[in-house]
Amino acid sequence: MVRTTASFGTSSSFVLRLGQTLFSSASLLFMCFNDDEDFYAYTTFCYLVTVMGLVTPWSVTLALMEAYSILVKKLPMQATVISVIVAGDFVLSFLSLGGACSTASVAVxxxxxxxxxxxxxxxxxxMAFLSSFLSFASTFFNFCLLPSLMSH
Known part of the structure; x- marks a missing residue:
């Protein structure tokens, strides 16, 4: 099995997950602690809150799995598990990128x-842009891990 730099179960992948968690939580907090009465009038703001509300628990869960994998060093690498992680990261990275773009355009x-x-x-x-870029990087590194898992 060929391991890439930030593939699942490495310390660099754990750092990517922590960055995703930090940036998605910060994005969510900046949107939620707002005293603007017209906040709910803009669909893009509600969309970003919804997407970051999905990205944050996803990133926390995978960060915990990464930490467990690093500490125990015996987490089995299965192609189906990595496929689900790649698909989830891929979808959430584009959802958060869309939310970040729409929020930035409405803010301007x-x-x-x-x-x-x-x-x-x-x-x-x-913060949503940064979270989506880290999520896409994680998608890329884990996608590079998939062919070596499929051959076993």
Whole structure:
């Protein structure tokens, strides 16, 4: 089995998961601690909160699995498990990228209209971008691990 740099069960993959958890939680917190009364009037903001609400538990769960795999060093590498992880990361990375793009675009439009609450929206979109990039990196590294698992 050929292990790539940040494939499942390595310490670098654990760091990727911690980064995903940190950035998705930060994005969620920046959106939730908002005192703007028009927050729910914009679908993109609600969409980003929903997606980050999915990404955060996914990342926490996989970070715990990574930590267990690193500590025990006996977690069996099965192709079906890695396939589910790759598929979940792939879908969630594009969902969070879409939410980040839409939130950033609405924040820019609101800034041009004179809204003063847009700094939190921009920070939340930035954190969502970073989370989606880390998730896509994790998808790529685990996808590179799949062919060696399929041959066994």
């Amino acid at each position: 439009l609101l800034m041009d209209a004179g809204e003063k609450q847009c700094d939190r929206y921009k920070l939340s979109a930035t």
